[in-house]
Amino acid sequence: MIRSETFATLKARWLTILVFVLLGVLLASLYVMFAPREYSASTRLLVSASTGTNGSDLAQGGTFSQQQARNYSNIATSEIVLQPVIDALDLQLTVTALGRKVSSTIPLNTSVIQIEVTDSSPVRAAAIANSVTTSLVNTVGSLVPTDADGRSLVGVDIVQRATVPSRPSSPNALIALFAGAVGGLVAGVAYVIIARRISSRVRTAAEARRLTNAPVLGTIRFESDVRERAAMADISSRSVRAEEYRQVRTNVGFLQMGNAHKAFAITSSVPGEGKSTTSANLAASLASIGRSVCLIEADLRKPSLGGYLDLESSIGLTTVLSGDADLDDALQTWGYSGLQVLLAGEVPPNPSELLSSPAAADLIATLRARFEIIIVDTPPILPVTDGAIIGNLLGGVILVIGLGKVRERELAGTIEALTVSHTPVLGTVLNMAASEHTRAYEYGYGSTASHEAREGAEAPRVTAES
Incomplete structure (x- = not known):
């Protein structure tokens, strides 16, 4: 697998390698032109x-x-x-x-x-x-x-006896040019491979599976106008994006089999991969089929769900943990399906300590017992340890991978951090995928007039993070 991917990378970057070869030949030519004759x-x-x-x-x-x-x-x-x-x-x-x-x-x-x-x-x-x-x-x-x-x-x-030589023995033009071409080829191949390891981004499901060794729960396409044209999360939506979240919802149902009350921590490697909107859309999709669902915002450093869902964000998890509000007062209902949302509340000075406190563990246990499913939106793994703390508490994480956003070394670092904290990756959600990776979902969802009319009549919608 690694050899085939390396060969594919070299094949895709052949022009870069050719530039290095030509540069090597050019340098060899300059050497032949200006080197002293022997x-x-x-x-x-x-x-x-x-x-x-x-x-x-x-x-x-x-x-x-x-x-x-x-x-x-x-x-x-x-x-x-x-x-x-x-x-x-x-x-x-x-x-x-x-x-x-x-x-x-x-x-x-x-x-x-x-x-x-x-x-x-x-x-x-x-x-x-x-x-x-x-x-x-x-x-x-x-x-x-x-x-x-x-x-x-x-x-x-x-x-x-020696005779006066008629031509120089050094530099040898043919040997110099050949050495320059070979040196340029080696340098070009090394540059492409090293650059891929250092800065290459995860772009396909195969790369995600190779780096995480975890199943792909679903793929969400990238839409440039998604902020203006909100993404449907309701079960009755006929949009391709809503069907993609339904696919994720179906596969999530196979996780933690045997548990009457399931809990999933949603995280990512770096900011901007779409973990918060994935959490909100997944929670809304689960609630739309009649499940009792609670969406918890545990990203206490940069909370954003209040703005996405248009809910009051001054009260939430931190106010409950500090004893300034009761849980029932902090829970808010969103949409027509009865989804319960516990936002982050006021940003505390010590997020990690607060999330790792016994009070936080007790609160999550209470919510887990109260609802069939809880979805916990946690911070990215690489900047802070909060996501690993919650993921370990819940028995694993669902990792959102922003295709074209996260680098391979960043994703590998996330897997290493989760492994060190003994937090398994239950599955991955590939976000921001190119449309060709999600064409299978378009079967039966054409842009007919009836579909457009049906989508226009939908109610709850969650904006997507770009």
């Missing part, structure tokens, strides 16, 4: 040993020659060889600096020494290579022992 000249020497004529002597001589070639190759960049070169060519270089220009190698299973010199001047590169070769031959001649007749046991002969 020229390489090389010579070859053959190391041979004086041996007998039979096969055994020849084999031993060949092995001895290869061993001596390795020894001589090592001293080719030493002071005893390079200082005479500096003196002969009058180079303004130290032995160390000249040693960085000279390299000595031996092809595999041979007794050939290859000396290569790299310099910014092609003429000087060839001159240094030939001079180093001559100096090495002279040095070897002074170091190699001789036999009784005064003949050297090892011979070093120059088999190839």
Whole structure:
């Protein structure tokens, strides 16, 4: 799954990757254009040993020659060889600096020494290579022992002298451009993957299921004019949006099976995902089929349900917990279905302490016993801990996920926070979905005149949070 999603991401962002590749090629081109030119000249020497004529002597001589070639190759960049070169060519270089220009190698299973010199001047590169070769031959001649007749046991002969190179060895345009393209490709792929992990937003049900490992209870479409054209929550509404909430209501009915009195905490990861309007619409939809429902606003930091439902917000949960009002006085009826609403009340200075107090637990237990279903609107999980406190008290949360709003890392952080507090996610509601994700609900709900007339006659409506 992760591999396929990564491949899909790379495929979707191919243009970004192509830009990185072109940028890598451009940088490589600039390097080729402005990098200083280096020229390489090389010579070859053959190391041979004086041996007998039979096969055994020849084999031993060949092995001895290869061993001596390795020894001589090592001293080719030493002071005893390079200082005479500096003196002969009058180079303004130290032995160390000249040693960085000279390299000595031996092809595999041979007794050939290859000396290569790299310099910014092609003429000087060839001159240094030939001079180093001559100096090495002279040095070897002074170091190699001789036999009784005064003949050297090892011979070093120059088999190839250096010529002035006609083209630079560095920078190599083809290698540079290829390296730039590969580097740009790697950088582009890494950028796309890292950017997706850091800032990518949850946009599909598959992504939501992968990150939460929880069932999707329903999908609510995004409508740009929803604030002006309120969303129907009444069961008799023929709008697509009302049908989407009915789908959520049906699936919520399968949660907490066996409990005569159910309680659900509704939360989200970050503000603006639509948790409050989801709570209100779900509560209204449940009440419209004859269930006794209480909607509780436990978002004591930024309460908003009073404005959505056009109810008095000065009295509510906080005033009941502080003893300034009775529960029956704080409960308000909304709509024609008898939905009971307990708003937040006055904003307290210590919301977390208030919600985690024994008085809050007792009040929720009282409401849970009094109503068939209570819906508790809680704050987002990431900014504060209030949602996790209530969710743990009720045995789990319903998580509203704003598609295109919440980032993957934010949703993952929410799941981690709920896991740490031992609060399970009972299910998710995908809010703000693109219309193509909810087309299935349009079956049988065309925009006929009778439907429009029926929708115009509906009563209670809840505005939706964008």
